[in-house]
Amino acid sequence: MKRSIVDIPSCSECDVEGNGILCALSHESKDFLSERKGDNFYKKGQTIFYEGNHANGLFCIYDGKVKLSKLGDDGKEQIVRFAKTSDILGYRSLLSDEPYHATATAMEDCHVCLLSKDKFMQLMEKDPKLSLSVVQLLSKDLRGAEQLLIDIAQKSVKERISEALLLLKNTFGYLEDGKTIGASMTRSEIADIAGTTTETTIRTLAQLSKDGLIELKGKKIVIKDFPRLVSEASIYD
């Protein structure tokens, strides 16, 4: 396993493009937070933390894509959220002093900073800007979870898979060509977003491809007809 060499700066010098909640902090707050900051490299597929384990730090993604998933009682995986550059992970568990709610897995090679729990908690008290951001972030995540809940409860597999593709596009954007979804996922992972099986996902993607809404280039998925994909997903808001 080759570790790619990247120089990760302190938060106050962090130059990533992204609008995570730490980015908007004052210079002083960033300096305070990044004292004794650690950083880790995770290879694609590696687990950053496991659902149920004790939380002891705050993760901030410097580079890479991460999926957050939970295991159902029968062991089937359900993806609940994604995270990318400048997003933070594990803050919920820190704040409520609970074990991690989900498992975080690197979808591609990742560099992740590890920030001190104590510093973060102190900053939460000192910097009202941060605590408000955290509240709004939680609120946004909750909204997303509730939306996903309704979708899975009420929509057909075809609608859910269309929506999963749109979710991927919204989260990770397009590649340089402006039409290929900027994240590669296996059919099985897409199934774990949409709450269906791998076989059904394969068939449904093939159908969407035959209908000309998307194009499948191996793991790369090209959105050929965005408006029709949106209407296929029955998104009206």
Add this chain to the structure above:
Amino acid sequence: MKRSIVDIPSCSECDVEGNGILCALSHESKDFLSERKGDNFYKKGQTIFYEGNHANGLFCIYDGKVKLSKLGDDGKEQIVRFAKTSDILGYRSLLSDEPYHATATAMEDCHVCLLSKDKFMQLMEKDPKLSLSVVQLLSKDLRGAEQLLIDIAQKSVKERISEALLLLKNTFGYLEDGKTIGASMTRSEIADIAGTTTETTIRTLAQLSKDGLIELKGKKIVIKDFPRLVSEASIYD
């Protein structure tokens, strides 16, 4: 429509049994918050606020039970959460300055206090105890939503309905007899929790009743065999 007469005190004198996040505030904070407090009466079935509408105050339930639901694209209702005495409603929308995420409906006659948005927001900045409580509340709600998501995505209807009954019991407790679920819901509402249809809910409840796990007395549901109901719901945590 007869309005039941209840004398609702200011927050600092509020004597409801319950452990909502406002209950733990200091006397001063409560006094501050309840200045120019309003209160409303909602008859069973009435809507307290609608999903999508602008938020302009914080609701705190003095008395009664409330369901929070969202509408799917096809108009089908999905219940996402419940609230009862001392719980607060609408805080998310205040904090992120967004429209209400869900519709709140009185499940029985309710008295609800209406607190000032400005006071609440000011208190959020002044009282770290409150902001931490809010964060933890959001975190708990998010956890609940994610759990419900997995359940609906992966469990059978029978498991989901069993779990819906347990959710009702956990939220509202038992009546005086110690075994009847302390909230009355129509079969259709139970279906809206479990993400299924009314007919299937009726059949499944009849099945659970025949198996001796529950007893149906009209809208009242008696839990006769709690352990087996838990195992039917496949809850292992």
Add this chain to the structure above:
DNA sequence: TTGATAGTGTGATGTGAATCATAGTTCATT
């Protein structure tokens, strides 16, 4: 008290998607 409305209950029928089975293909690692 009555009529209307909302809720409960049951059978018959259809179907979307899971499951099972099997094979080809791509990918990573030595």
Add this chain to the structure above:
DNA sequence: AATGAACTATGATTCACATCACACTATCAA
């Protein structure tokens, strides 16, 4: 370049649950 593992693909079969259709019952307002 080779070998095993992970992923993609496709057909056949099954089944849980939705849908439709109808009847009965409780509730509530006039």
